[in-house]
Amino acid sequence: MTHQPDPQARSRRLYGRRRGPALSARRKALIRELLPRVELSLDSPTVPGTDFAAATIDAGALFKENMVDLWVEIGFGMGEHLAAQALAHPTIGFIGCEPYVNGIAGLLSLIDEGGMRNIRIYCDNALNLMEALPAASVGKIFLLHPDPWPKRRHQSRRFVSPGNIDIVARVLRDGGEFRLQTDETGYVRWTMRCLEKRSDFKLLAEGPGGARQRPGDRPRTRYEAKARLSGRRSHTLCFKRLPRLH
Numbered sequence: 001m002t003h004q005p006d007p008q009a010r011s012r013r014l015y016g017r018r019r020g021p022a023l024s025a026r027r028k029a030l031i032r033e034l035l036p037r038v039e040l041s042l043d044s045p046t047v048p049g050t051d052f053a054a055a056t057i058d059a060g061a062l063f064k065e066n067m068v069d070l071w072v073e074i075g076f077g078m079g080e081h082l083a084a085q086a087l088a089h090p091t092i093g094f095i096g097c098e099p100y101v102n103g104i105a106g107l108l109s110l111i112d113e114g115g116m117r118n119i120r121i122y123c124d125n126a127l128n129l130m131e132a133l134p135a136a137s138v139g140k141i142f143l144l145h146p147d148p149w150p151k152r153r154h155q156s157r158r159f160v161s162p163g164n165i166d167i168v169a170r171v172l173r174d175g176g177e178f179r180l181q182t183d184e185t186g187y188v189r190w191t192m193r194c195l196e197k198r199s200d201f202k203l204l205a206e207g208p209g210g211a212r213q214r215p216g217d218r219p220r221t222r223y224e225a226k227a228r229l230s231g232r233r234s235h236t237l238c239f240k241r242l243p244r245l246h
């Protein structure tokens, strides 16, 4: 059975900015010429050059080559983590979600330099993308330095919420991983409260530093570097998607 995307998904509100400083001529050209080749639009064919219509994404048809797994990054910023993961794992397909056009241009620049063929970009709210993916189709979901919204009255804007974690739980396959990194201890506590009582996730605690230790397979993002410069440590929480009961 195909999953029907939530009809309201497209109107979900995004609070961050979509545009920053003017793009250089090179980045404008990348948006014009490279983006159409890698963009994943929910209203247009998923594979450029085919007429496959996608309200529900056919995860197996996203890339020209067969991929052994699909990993998603929510809010990839300037794209340094996504690009490095895609280079390190050429047989895994990646979808990066980011509405900030300067960030999209940053990732396009890295794709242009690295020649990766295993990245698709969704230029909008990651929730819409995940709603359109088949259940249990994703092996890893990264949420690195999400907007912290530290003021109490803004906390409902945080990406981590019970409803959004339901969406994450639906698309992750059994044994898949949801990885959150933040330098905000308030966000760590918030995430723990949101996930610790769930029966579909288990916090992974490996090694002497436990689950909050920075995994070795991950390049630093711009926000992690900023936090380090200001003397703030980043925490990583890795949650395993427990097997569904059939």
Ligand SMILES: C[S@@+](CC[C@H](N)C(=O)[O-])C[C@H]1O[C@@H](n2cnc3c(N)ncnc32)[C@H](O)[C@@H]1O
Pocket: 014, 016, 017, 074, 075, 076, 077, 078, 097, 098, 099, 100, 103, 124, 125, 126, 127, 143, 144, 145, 146, 147, 148, 159, 221, 222, 223, 224
């Ligand atoms: C604080 S920045 C962190 C960027 C990057 N992950 C890093 O660590 O450098 C958060 C990013 O998440 C993006 N973002 C926020 N909500 C999002 C959503 N619902 N879907 C996709 N991206 C989102 C923002 O546009 C912003 O670029």
